[in-house]
Amino acid sequence: MTGGPSRPSPAPRNGEHRTSHAHLDHRALLYASAEEFREAATAYFTEGAEAGDVLVAILPTRPPTAQHAAAPDAEAAAAPDAEAGAAPDAEAAAAPGAEGVGVPVGAEAVGLPGGSGIEVVDAAAWFSSPMRALAAFHERGRTDWWRRGRLRVLAEPPWGGRSPLEIVEWKRHESLMNVVFESTPTILTCAYDLRTVPADVLEDVGRTHPAFADAAAAWSSPSYTDPADFYAECNARPLDPPPRSAEHRRFTSGQLPDLRFFLTGRAERFGVPADRRLPFVLAANEVATAVIRNGGGRGDLWIWATADELVCELADPASRVEDRFLGHLPPRLDRPAEAAMWAVRCLCHIVEIRSDDRSGTRVRLHTRLDAP
Amino acid sequence: MSMLGDDGLPQPAAGAETGAVAVGAMRFGDHLALAFDGDEERYAVLAAYVRDGLESNHKIIYLADQEDADAVLTRLGTAFAATGIDVDVRAAARDGLLAPRPVIEAFMASGRFDPDATVDLLGTEIDLALVQGFKGVRITGETSFSLRGWPGTERFREFEHKCQGAFQAPGTRAMAICQYDRRWFGDDQLRLLLACHDGLVRVDDLHDDGVLRIAPTFTPPGLALSGAVDESTLPALRDALAVAARRDGHLCLDLSGLAFCDTEGLRAMLDTRHAGDGMDRQLVLRAVPGYLALMLRIAGWDRLPGVFVEEAAA
Numbered sequence: 097m098t099g100g101p102s103r104p105s106p107a108p109r110n111g112e113h114r115t116s117h118a119h120l121d122h123r124a125l126l127y128a129s130a131e132e133f134r135e136a137a138t139a140y141f142t143e144g145a146e147a148g149d150v151l152v153a154i155l156p157t158r159p160p161t162a163q164h165a166a167a168p169d170a171e172a173a174a175a176p177d178a179e180a181g182a183a184p185d186a187e188a189a190a191a192p193g194a195e196g197v198g199v200p201v202g203a204e205a206v207g208l209p210g211g212s213g214i215e216v217v218d219a220a221a222w223f224s225s226p227m228r229a230l231a232a233f234h235e236r237g238r239t240d241w242w243r244r245g246r247l248r249v250l251a252e253p254p255w256g257g258r259s260p261l262e263i264v265e266w267k268r269h270e271s272l273m274n275v276v277f278e279s280t281p282t283i284l285t286c287a288y289d290l291r292t293v294p295a296d297v298l299e300d301v302g303r304t305h306p307a308f309a310d311a312a313a314a315w316s317s318p319s320y321t322d323p324a325d326f327y328a329e330c331n332a333r334p335l336d337p338p339p340r341s342a343e344h345r346r347f348t349s350g351q352l353p354d355l356r357f358f359l360t361g362r363a364e365r366f367g368v369p370a371d372r373r374l375p376f377v378l379a380a381n382e383v384a385t386a387v388i389r390n391g392g393g394r395g396d397l398w399i400w401a402t403a404d405e406l407v408c409e410l411a412d413p414a415s416r417v418e419d420r421f422l423g424h425l426p427p428r429l430d431r432p433a434e435a436a437m438w439a440v441r442c443l444c445h446i447v448e449i450r451s452d453d454r455s456g457t458r459v460r461l462h463t464r465l466d467a468p
Numbered sequence: 469m470s471m472l473g474d475d476g477l478p479q480p481a482a483g484a485e486t487g488a489v490a491v492g493a494m495r496f497g498d499h500l501a502l503a504f505d506g507d508e509e510r511y512a513v514l515a516a517y518v519r520d521g522l523e524s525n526h527k528i529i530y531l532a533d534q535e536d537a538d539a540v541l542t543r544l545g546t547a548f549a550a551t552g553i554d555v556d557v558r559a560a561a562r563d564g565l566l567a568p569r570p571v572i573e574a575f576m577a578s579g580r581f582d583p584d585a586t587v588d589l590l591g592t593e594i595d596l597a598l599v600q601g602f603k604g605v606r607i608t609g610e611t612s613f614s615l616r617g618w619p620g621t622e623r624f625r626e627f628e629h630k631c632q633g634a635f636q637a638p639g640t641r642a643m644a645i646c647q648y649d650r651r652w653f654g655d656d657q658l659r660l661l662l663a664c665h666d667g668l669v670r671v672d673d674l675h676d677d678g679v680l681r682i683a684p685t686f687t688p689p690g691l692a693l694s695g696a697v698d699e700s701t702l703p704a705l706r707d708a709l710a711v712a713a714r715r716d717g718h719l720c721l722d723l724s725g726l727a728f729c730d731t732e733g734l735r736a737m738l739d740t741r742h743a744g745d746g747m748d749r750q751l752v753l754r755a756v757p758g759y760l761a762l763m764l765r766i767a768g769w770d771r772l773p774g775v776f777v778e779e780a781a782a
Binding site for chain 1: 679696698699700728730731732735738739759762763765766767768769771772
């Protein structure tokens with residue numbers, strides 16, 4: 097781990113090292129006990145309440161994971177806490193879980209006086225895919241949060257059960273937050289439970305967060321990495337070729353209606369839930385359109401299924417795209433190609449792009465077969 | 469096509485009006501009703517009817533009621549200009565290809581409207597034109613005179629029914645469009661009259677390539693899109709939007725039949741809010757399918773100023 101809780105340098109005073117509000121202050125909170133989390137969260141939100149910030153907690157709403165339960169003082173975090181009994185009114189609406197599991201663990205742990213007005217969002221739903229989380233942050237921010245003032249978020253993404261690809265993309269997500277929301281009035285603190293978060297995730301926390309924080313202080317991360325470099329690093333791993341079992345189609349102008357018909361059929365056959373088929377076809381069509389209009393004019397498509405995903409790869413052997421946050425920056429009407437890729441990313445679970453002069457461009461779309 | 473009622477005239481079929489025939493698809497023997505809400509729609513259909521007639525060497529007889537022959541020519545000329553069709557209606561009238569004439573002279577010469585005599589008269593007109601070397605005859609008439617209470621006009625529906633029989637005769641080389649202004653005819657009355665026709669006529673599609681169909685709409689003004697917008701049909705959509713955006717005022721795009729649309733297509737639609745003369749135009753996206761509403765939200769284009777998104781009922 098680089099630059100973790102070992103606190104390598106003296107801390108600037110919490111929250112006041114930036115005077116400009118229209119700036120992202122992105123910190124990692126590493127904790128090893130429920131008490132530590134509670135203390136930090138309470139201090140964080142108390143400070144925010146005093147400053148009149150918009151307070152949002154994106155935290156697990158159920159005490160689920162086996163690892164979590166096994167942790168020494170997880171119970172304290174999970175147990176209803178009279179002192180914390182501050183589950184704010186907003187929370188009932190924001191956490192639509194069944195009774196008993198709808199109580200936000202993390203929110204309970206945030207021992208704020210009642211009526212503190214923290215909006216509690218269910219982390220499991222919020223962090224269903226990296227792009228969905230990014231788009232949701234953008235959407236909620238622009239339509240609601242930032243209109244009301246400076247935003248102060250405490251977020252704890254779930255890490256259990258993530259595939260290696262998902263881990264890479266979630267790390268990329270953490271790094272991207274620095275770019276996408278750079279000019280927004282936001283303090284975003286990401287919580288990492290040192291007892292449960294996988295070691296390879298913890299290794300990069302300092303590289304994707306410009307600062308660390310705890311209940312008392314915030315300090316810069318010495319290993320913080322330029323998001324463009326981190327992004328390129330995420331793209332460095334080459335894609336395996338499509339499996340032999342993958343079906344192959346070629347496409348060029350005028351053939352997209354047939355291609356969509358083919359893809360719709362495959363999505364159905366491979367068991368993509370009905371409400372996810374059209375989004376998948378829309379995404380594949382956008383990529384194919386980009387190949388036809390902006391790329392080499394003709395491309396190849398491969399489609400196959402794994403145990404839990406439908407995977408569709410579209411390749412443009414003749415042209416290269418610059419993937420520097422491509423499709424990760426909120427769309428603008430005057431940047432159609434980027435807007436299209438933003439839509440593609442939103443419509444899929446994960447989108448991988450690889451592009452070089454030698455072999456052209458490959459865009460691989462992952463669509464989950466199971467629920468969310 | 470319909471059951472006959474006690475008066476021996478057709479009764480409207482139960483249920484909604486069925487699909488209308490595009491004016492460009494009309495054939496000899498067709499006796500169709502043009503039920504319009506406004507003059508823009510009316511003259512768009514009639515201009516296409518006249519243009520197709522002139523191109524096919526048909527004689528065109530226009531029976532006018534509310535305006536004189538000259539005004540009819542002016543109306544048609546304006547409609548041609550609006551759609552960019554190069555037809556000289558006055559030259560056509562001079563050459564006898566297009567004959568606008570007052571309905572009162574044609575139908576009320578005896579001082580009384582007589583359905584049988586009028587059908588015979590039309591038959592004579594048609595025969596005469598064919599003898600003169602025309603390849604066919606296109607008739608269109610305003611029907612508002614039937615509401616004037618002139619003697620005999622209470623038998624107007626009987627006349628329409630008899631026309632229907634006459635046009636259906638084998639070997640007919642004529643067709644007709646009867647113009648019904650929905651603002652003047654009551655709904656029930658109109659339904660009875662429409663039942664005496666082969667059906668309704670509508671304006672031609674602006675585009676139909678089997679993937680995307682674009683039809684103009686008039687109330688509200690705009691376009692109805694059905695099928696799919698993708699890289700291959702985008703140019704047609706852009707062309708149609710450019711024409712539609714030339715007119716002043718708000719623009720409504722009916723997307724109820726749009727099964728697929730990519731982001732470029734969506735953007736082309738949204739761009740029309742700026743097109744035109746810089747007036748404050750509202751773009752209404754009507755009956756937006758769920759997936760498109762999703763795309764609009766994803767792209768953050770659902771709250772653009774000047775764009776009103778009306779989602780289709782789930």
